[in-house]
Amino acid sequence: MKPLAIFGGTFDPVHLGHLSVAWEASELLDADVHLMPANVPPHKPPPTASAAQRVAMLRAALQGQSRLTLDTRELEREGPSYTIDTLIELREEQGARPLVLLIGADAFANLATWHRWRELFDVAHIGVLSRPGVDATWPDALEREVAGCRTADVSALRGLPAGKLIELAVTPLEISATRIRELLVDGREPRYLLPAGLFDDAGLLSPYRVSR
Numbered sequence: 001m002k003p004l005a006i007f008g009g010t011f012d013p014v015h016l017g018h019l020s021v022a023w024e025a026s027e028l029l030d031a032d033v034h035l036m037p038a039n040v041p042p043h044k045p046p047p048t049a050s051a052a053q054r055v056a057m058l059r060a061a062l063q064g065q066s067r068l069t070l071d072t073r074e075l076e077r078e079g080p081s082y083t084i085d086t087l088i089e090l091r092e093e094q095g096a097r098p099l100v101l102l103i104g105a106d107a108f109a110n111l112a113t114w115h116r117w118r119e120l121f122d123v124a125h126i127g128v129l130s131r132p133g134v135d136a137t138w139p140d141a142l143e144r145e146v147a148g149c150r151t152a153d154v155s156a157l158r159g160l161p162a163g164k165l166i167e168l169a170v171t172p173l174e175i176s177a178t179r180i181r182e183l184l185v186d187g188r189e190p191r192y193l194l195p196a197g198l199f200d201d202a203g204l205l206s207p208y209r210v211s212r
């Protein structure tokens with residue numbers, strides 16, 4: 001069965017790194033990919049842009065293609081956007097369909113700090129996306145815990161609803177939302193780090209600019 005992959009993030013703002021790795025994961029897994037903005041990111045300071053502003057940027061970014069879809073379900077929940085709650089809800093909706101949680105290598109290295117993290121494997125597979133500047137080795141304790149789930153075989157994910165861990169080698173793009181926010185505060189226009197649609201409406205990037 002064609003897997004459904006979920007790519008959660010703060011998306012403050014969504015950038016070409018996010019879109020490129022999500023697109024390649026969709027190709028590698030032959031999966032539909034849903035981009036899912038967190039309402040309240042559990043491990044980050046509050047985002048600069050509001051949830052509504054981040055969603056408006058995602059909508060503009062995703063125009064003109066149908067492989068990547070926006071899923072705003074986490075915005076309907078108050079409190080920290082714990083991934084386990086979202087995946088349990090998705091599992092109820094999707095029956096036995098394979099679910100793959102996509103996580104960048106930097107975020108994955110901290111998986112053992114996530115809320116009820118061991119239970120994530122009961123409801124989904126995890127796909128770890130390579131990211132430049134991030135060590136390919138994981139903390140020992142995490143490595144030991146996930147050793148039994150690892151596979152290099154994409155087809156292993158298609159035959160099971162959950163429980164496997166796969167590393168996805170995607171084209172390295174050293175782009176981060178932090179860097180983009182810094183450039184925008186400096187009055188710069190990071191045109192080729194962001195999707196073109198974000199420049200079509202002058203208001204979309206205004207949360208990051210400072211008036212001088």
Ligand SMILES: Nc1ncnc2c1ncn2[C@@H]1O[C@H](COP(=O)(O)OP(=O)(O)OP(=O)(O)O)[C@@H](O)[C@H]1O
Nearest residue numbers: 009010011017021103104107131173175176177178
């Ligand atoms: N360039 C990239 N390559 C691979 N994965 C990425 C890249 N940018 C972000 N990700 C992954 O996308 C998910 C959402 O990331 P997030 O929205 O926090 O963006 P970010 O660029 O890491 O933000 P910030 O710089 O504010 O921390 C995370 O799993 C993160 O690891």
Ligand SMILES: O=C(O)c1ccc[n+]([C@@H]2O[C@H](COP(=O)([O-])O)[C@@H](O)[C@H]2O)c1
Nearest residue numbers: 008009010038041042043082083114115
């Ligand atoms: O569930 C958790 O405890 C948890 C802890 C940290 C991050 N997450 C999720 O991981 C995704 C990426 O987070 P971030 O902070 O790198 O944007 C996003 O969907 C977050 O909700 C989830």
